[in-house]
Amino acid sequence: MKNEIKIFSPATVANVACGFDVLGFCLDTIGDEMVIRKTEENGIKITKIEGYDLPFEAEKNVAGVSALAMYNALQPDCGFEIEIYKKIKPGSGIGSSSASAAGSVFGMNELLGKPLNNTELTNFAMKGEALASKCEHADNLAPAIFGGFTLVKSACPLKVLELPTPPDLFATLIHPQIEVKTSESRAILPKEIPLENAITQWANVGSLVHGLHTSDYNLIKESLTDVVIEPYRKQLIPHFDDVKSAVLEAGALGCAISGSGPSIFALSKSEATAKAVQLSMQNAYSKSNIQFETYVSKINTQGIKTL
Amino acid sequence: MKNEIKIFSPATVANVACGFDVLGFCLDTIGDEMVIRKTEENGIKITKIEGYDLPFEAEKNVAGVSALAMYNALQPDCGFEIEIYKKIKPGSGIGSSSASAAGSVFGMNELLGKPLNNTELTNFAMKGEALASKCEHADNLAPAIFGGFTLVKSACPLKVLELPTPPDLFATLIHPQIEVKTSESRAILPKEIPLENAITQWANVGSLVHGLHTSDYNLIKESLTDVVIEPYRKQLIPHFDDVKSAVLEAGALGCAISGSGPSIFALSKSEATAKAVQLSMQNAYSKSNIQFETYVSKINTQGIKTL
Known part of the structure; x- marks a missing residue:
């Protein structure tokens, strides 16, 4: 051993x-x-x-x-x-x-x-x-x-x-070099949410799971929305709306806050689109004074790897 | 034609x-x-x-x-x-x-x-x-x-x-002959719900969809819970808790209100269990003075049929 x-x-x-x-x-x-x-x-x-x-x-x-x-x-x-x-x-x-x-x-x-x-x-x-x-x-x-x-x-x-992981899914990320404290990003969330928004959210969770099972990229696209958390947390991330609209225009399936931020992720169908999305993220953020890094990655279906 | x-x-x-x-x-x-x-x-x-x-x-x-x-x-x-x-x-x-x-x-x-x-x-x-x-x-x-x-x-x-419909799923229903007005069963619901309950609910929706795709009856069982609506609406249905506990003891995967009630449904793996569940529903309700009907049905994957 x-x-x-x-x-x-x-x-x-x-x-x-x-x-x-x-x-x-x-x-x-x-x-x-x-x-x-x-x-x-x-x-x-x-x-x-x-x-x-x-x-x-x-x-x-x-x-x-x-x-x-x-x-x-x-x-x-x-x-x-x-x-x-x-x-x-x-x-x-x-x-x-x-x-x-x-x-x-x-x-x-x-x-x-x-x-x-x-x-x-x-x-x-x-x-x-x-x-x-x-x-x-x-x-x-x-x-x-x-x-x-x-x-x-x-x-x-x-x-x-x-x-399941559909084979053509790629992720793009931007990490703005600002600090968002997990405690703050938790505290900003409401304790109660409108039932109507909760219904929208669980419809989307169900349809995202279905989209992953059926490799239905269009359905994945339609499911990647967050009506519950994003409206609160995006306030902590400068230029979030700019990045999101640029990224969707560049062809991403969806875009949202990664975890509690400040990173923002997008999912795309194909590596080429994921790279175009990376450029659009860079363009959107280069107008600000905030340092940032971007990444493109395929979905890692293995998890932790022995090197 | x-x-x-x-x-x-x-x-x-x-x-x-x-x-x-x-x-x-x-x-x-x-x-x-x-x-x-x-x-x-x-x-x-x-x-x-x-x-x-x-x-x-x-x-x-x-x-x-x-x-x-x-x-x-x-x-x-x-x-x-x-x-x-x-x-x-x-x-x-x-x-x-x-x-x-x-x-x-x-x-x-x-x-x-x-x-x-x-x-x-x-x-x-x-x-x-x-x-x-x-x-x-x-x-x-x-x-x-x-x-x-x-x-x-x-x-x-x-x-x-x-x-997808897992092949061995069967439904059992009990229809207590009481009137529950849809307007009342809507009005009794809260406009806002705790975020924590919403999270539990969308985890269950996602896992139920996954369970249907993988024919994982155990997962379907664990997903068939309603922490958001049932606590309110079950008040409108006499003996709901009695029926539910009897049904689960009889081997049903899960049991909940059908639509806005007053019918209660259960899902079971196998027709034999669905019939045992029907008996348990009848026993639970026969102690009351309310008339009722029960049904066992396989899941109809076709929908409306030409006769």
Whole structure:
């Protein structure tokens, strides 16, 4: 059995327009790299962090917290060292903490001979995610661990559904370099919503799931709207409406806030359209003084990968 | 081309627990019979109504109103006579008015050589439905016309999705002989609902659609819950909780209010279970003084049938 594993732990998009708190999908070209190594000494140690300034104490690091949860449950006769090569900026809205929380438990599971299934791994990763977001969510973790599109039917008990990924879907993302605090983006949401809007939203969730099953790109397009959350959260993202209209004009199927922002994602049918959408995002944002990065990615149906 | 057609126009179940206002499915053993006949004289005439006391004037009868809407749009060089053999009790919550509204336009379309598709037929039928329910809804019409399970993604413009029907699904219904006014069952609903409940509901809609696509009966079972509407409307239906718990104990996958009630439906995997569920419904209700009827039906994937 191997004593060391190097993995790619991907960025993810949660909510996917209509599916607040339940839907997500996995990206392919954006993600962290991590090395997980068995040690004779017991316990979890984070030995290296590159890219961003994050705590080395396992109990204060999302990758460490999820690793400790799994470690304490399994009580293996070894310890683990974790190296984190962080490429996803924390707070960007594309599952940075989830990539870390998922990566450590995935790597440990591989080195232990896969005693746990993906749902069990996600459950442990949720302990790390809770450190970052103050609550146990799986809408970024599930796509990172399962790959493709996922629907978190319930968080407790955890039930993740793996939805099909139509072959020609590509994602484009723009990450404006501003800070949107998760606490603020949660606080801005209403506690109650109009029943009428809720009906529109669940019609769209149902039809998006149907569109993914039938590879009906036109239906996917018609379903990628968010009448519940976006009207509130878009206020926290400068030029959101400009980006959205530019992106739709460039041929995207849909465009919405990625997770709690500030990143914005679009889905397109074909890589060529996804690249045209990238240009339109760049044009829309280059008029502002805000720094930004953009990415094009196919949907990653595998999730975390061994390198 | 035929000058006369006899059809079976089925009862339907709207909402299907989690999918208020958007989901529905079609029944097989319960429905009206109608005869539609071409006449030389122009216009729409209702010449016979058996079963229930309903208006003969076309403008006051749901079957007449939908027929007139289609007739005025197509302006054929003939007229139509409609005979209605009403078996679905009006106000029972299983799409009585929809069966009438859908049946007349379906029959006329057949006699005219099918100039209209199912979506166009549903649009005309909605004019008749509006006479009964004061608003244009398609959540009973769509399953009657398309058959199987349907999702009305939007009413205006009308977009109906045809969902797959797992082969072993059977429905059981109980119709307590009490009157629940649609106006009352609408008025009792809140205008706003907790965001948290809305999230639960759209997770269930998404997972029910996924469960239908994958014939995952366990997932269908877990998805057939309604945390938004049922807590309000069940107050209008005596012994609802007794029926529901008896039915679930008898092995049903799920149980909820059919449309706006008072009928209650259950879904089961296998006809044998659906019949056991029927017995449990009868037992639960026989303790009351309320008259009732029960039915077992497979899911009708065809919709309206030519007899």
